[in-house]
Amino acid sequence: MSWPYSLLFNSAFRRMDPERAHELAFSLIERAGKVPVLRDVVQGAVAPYLGQRSGGPGSVRLFGRVVPAPFGLAGGFDKNARAVRGLTMLGFGFIEIGTVTAHAQPGNEKPRMWRELDVRGVRNRMGFNNEGAAAAADRLRALRSTATGRAIVVGANIGKTKVTPPEEAAADYATSARLLAPWADYLVVNVSSPNTPGLRDLQATESLRPILQAVRAAADEANATAAGGRRIPLLVKIAPDLADDDIDAVADLVLELGLDGVVAVNTTIGHDRGPGGLSGPPLLGRGIEVVARLRERLGTGPVIIGVGGITRADDVRAYLRAGADLTQGYTSFVYEGPLWASRINRALTRSAGSTASGRYE
Numbered sequence: 001m002s003w004p005y006s007l008l009f010n011s012a013f014r015r016m017d018p019e020r021a022h023e024l025a026f027s028l029i030e031r032a033g034k035v036p037v038l039r040d041v042v043q044g045a046v047a048p049y050l051g052q053r054s055g056g057p058g059s060v061r062l063f064g065r066v067v068p069a070p071f072g073l074a075g076g077f078d079k080n081a082r083a084v085r086g087l088t089m090l091g092f093g094f095i096e097i098g099t100v101t102a103h104a105q106p107g108n109e110k111p112r113m114w115r116e117l118d119v120r121g122v123r124n125r126m127g128f129n130n131e132g133a134a135a136a137a138d139r140l141r142a143l144r145s146t147a148t149g150r151a152i153v154v155g156a157n158i159g160k161t162k163v164t165p166p167e168e169a170a171a172d173y174a175t176s177a178r179l180l181a182p183w184a185d186y187l188v189v190n191v192s193s194p195n196t197p198g199l200r201d202l203q204a205t206e207s208l209r210p211i212l213q214a215v216r217a218a219a220d221e222a223n224a225t226a227a228g229g230r231r232i233p234l235l236v237k238i239a240p241d242l243a244d245d246d247i248d249a250v251a252d253l254v255l256e257l258g259l260d261g262v263v264a265v266n267t268t269i270g271h272d273r274g275p276g277g278l279s280g281p282p283l284l285g286r287g288i289e290v291v292a293r294l295r296e297r298l299g300t301g302p303v304i305i306g307v308g309g310i311t312r313a314d315d316v317r318a319y320l321r322a323g324a325d326l327t328q329g330y331t332s333f334v335y336e337g338p339l340w341a342s343r344i345n346r347a348l349t350r351s352a353g354s355t356a357s358g359r360y361e
């Protein structure tokens, strides 16, 4: 943590309710991102590597795009695609919006987010509070109407609406996929958040198969008319709490269905700190282990996005060595401050070449 942020964190944020602090920081980022001159100056100063969209050192060719830097923002921070420009300005190599559900919903009752200061972690049971897939799609459509907005690599993470019964899950996911596929660079089917009752049961391959098939079909159908037939990459996001055999089963399903990859991992319920999923440094070891296991089983084809417990560039390097193509983070943003992503991506783009993946420039 740099000292100016450390001062701000200890004197202000730390004393505030965590969700309130998130909303405050979020609205500052959202608003700053809407002022073109400010945005360009900040981005030019903190994230010069983003200017090299045709592929500078450390960039990664994936999803038919050049991802300018390997560390991006994980799902859950910008659930409604409100601050994609502002977050990019701060140096994330790509942004995953969501989780978005087919229908708008309020999420769980508050409080639903806690700091776990001793481990620099966060615990949450937000429950997919979001404005619904149509609202997020409208914002992404507006983003894509400008050249600078089109240049940003954006993933859309979709989940199940809470009130939708499990037997209608596939149709619920498909609704979101249809709305978002024309505007996103990749889709993530989230079946791993611990805060929607029964959601993680959908990771079982017999439940997951029909969902992924329905999402694939809906996305293809939408893009046939709205996006010139572009086939959007489809990934699935899994929990760190899956048994190793279940991780293998998901990997086998990815291969069977010709899916494009896996995002690993979501928050863990393997803790005794209270309700909700834990994120941050305690996840790092298991996250890397899951990525390594997936890479072994998947071979070189499918993409793996590694996420969980990343604080520094070395953590990203560990994920990349384990077989990830890209990485993401959320929790350490809270503790490290606004320059966090830029510090990591600057270090990675400086040391490019040592990160060894065929997809690296």
Ligand SMILES: Cc1cc2nc3c(=O)[nH]c(=O)nc-3n(C[C@H](O)[C@H](O)[C@H](O)COP(=O)(O)O)c2cc1C
Residues within 6 Å of the ligand: 074, 075, 076, 077, 079, 098, 099, 113, 122, 123, 124, 126, 128, 157, 190, 193, 237, 265, 266, 267, 279, 280, 281, 283, 307, 308, 309, 310, 328, 329, 330, 331, 332
């Ligand atoms: C407050 C909070 C909300 C989250 N919401 C989502 C979400 O909506 N969808 C999702 O796929 N992951 C969500 N996550 C999980 C993160 O995307 C990530 O997988 C996890 O936190 C591990 O990364 P980290 O240790 O860098 O935070 C959330 C995490 C936090 C802390």
